[in-house]
Amino acid sequence: MAGAPYQRLAAHLRQLIETGEWPPGYRIPSHAQLQQQHGVGRGVVEYAVQQLRREGLIEGVRRGRPYVAYPPAVRTLVSPDVDWPAHRDAKHVESRPLAGGDLALRLGVAPGTRLSCLAVEMVDGSGVTVGLCTTWRRGRRRGHVSYRCEVSPHQATVAEAELTGLAAGAVAFLLQRVRYAADGRPVEACDLVLPADRWRLRV
Incomplete structure (x- = not known):
């Protein structure tokens, strides 16, 4: 898969969300766990998670474990x-x-x-x-x-x-x-x- 390492990680995590393997409300693994699971550095994980936040796929307050976002009530x-x-x-x-x-x-x-x-x-x-x-x-x-x-x-x-x-x-x-x-x-x-x-x- 082409792209920067954080883009590849974001694509993988996005797929877990879109397929339902990570359902709404699911607490995603910690940064340290994601680093270990995917063999990447902390910066790669941070950029990937920020990307999914911008897309509205995950949310959560600072210093708390992010979770998969529920479809927003409009x-x-x-x-x-x-x-x-x-x-x-x-x-x-x-x-x-x-x-x-x-x-x-x-x-x-x-x-x-x-x-x-x-x-x-x-x-x-x-x-x-x-x-x-x-x-x-x-x-x-x-x-x-x-x-x-x-x-x-x-x-x-x-x-x-x-x-x-x-x-x-x-x-x-x-x-x-x-x-x-x-x-x-x-x-x-x-x-x-x-x-x-x-x-x-x-x-």
């Missing part, structure tokens, strides 16, 4: 002005960052302004993280009468990949929404990262 987001979907098991992290750069512009505040920040890891019923939502506002939550939302392709960062089980650089959607009060002032900025293999947008 959800549809139909309105960018509803509260972003979050399962009851979503994990919340609150902080008070300082506004800077693009965030200060979006909220119409001076750089260095203290903001309330709520980060939510959206988890579905099977325990899979299906999205990452971060909301910033100044002061308490206020009502809004209008919004603006921009959608763009996004490559998952290392931190986002670790939370979602994707490979760093995997394709995701980035939705950036700003809500406005009746007087036109921004009252909330929100970023939503949705793995492209788990969501469809109809907005």
